[in-house]
Amino acid sequence: MQRSNWDRIYEVIARIPAGKVATYGQIAHLAGLPGHARQVGYALAATPDELDLPWQRVINAKGEVSPRSEPGYEGLQRAMLESEGIAFSPLGRIDLKRYQWSP
DNA sequence: TTTATGGCTGTCA
């Protein structure tokens, strides 16, 4: 059974607790794909939101939500994170030191 | 099989 790396990425993302966020690089590393952050982002981009994957908790290394191909999601993602208790900086950035998920 | 694309990361100035 060849489980694509995507599945592993999904597993890691699914383990992110509410109120916490993780960067693509971190997820890639936890998934056993160090340096393949791009793959993580692409996996999420192609991931149907029906899998209940908290892709909203996945942010880039800058601590900001990744601008999706379609505008609007950015605000939605921010709203979801705020709903979980994550505070955003006035510039729309998240304090990774405080909200970055620590496995 | 090859080509093209993509929600990024890390380093340097």
Next chain:
DNA sequence: ATGACAGCCATAA
């Protein structure tokens, strides 16, 4: 702190 450059790999056609 921000801006620019190159590199990595999987999916889809």
